[in-house]
Amino acid sequence: GENVEQHPSTLSVQEGDSAVIKCTYSDSASNYFPWYKQELGKGPQLIIDIRSNVGEKKDQRIAVTLNKTAKHFSLHITETQPEDSAVYFCAASLNFQKLVFGTGTRLLVSP
């Protein structure tokens, strides 16, 4: 079955810096890769996703890149703000079935 590894487990940056979170997956058939943001006391919320037929996707300050050959994908946050502080989860699946999540990255953005 699919296995997703996520790094780093914690990431501290200064406001305005960029943050990068990386994930690797094991099943080359996986074709859907979402990223979720979980704020304290809330459930995970989808922030961006990418399909395997696309190499990069952007939405304002966040972007996701996918390298199918290497089986890894990354979340990039530019111009970080304190409200970006949260736990971020990557996930992978085949056709949305049985999403497999990474272990999460706690991002702390200091003013």
Place this chain on the structure above:
Amino acid sequence: ETGVTQTPRHLVMGMTNKKSLKCEQHLGHNAMYWYKQSAKKPLELMFVYNFKEQTENNSVPSRFSPECPNSSHLFLHLHTLQPEDSALYLCASSQDLGDLNEKLFFGSGTQLSVL
């Protein structure tokens, strides 16, 4: 708000108690899910329901019993739990299953402590 409401937000129970978690979605979705979130572990899928029918039981112990009376409501009945069952239990919904345009919407979860 995500349109998925879970109650209660916090629950403390003894190992001999019976309790239920409730989830309600106001999004008109057809699929609902239970996930378990433990510290420093990936989210674990427990159950999936589509049009009220259970389509996935991810080898969950029988002390967890789901119920889906309609597409908007999902329950998780708990009995004789163990301390290691203490976790955040998340409910989620999606329009359907298996479509490439699907997105999961999560509730805020029930933080369960088993004493």
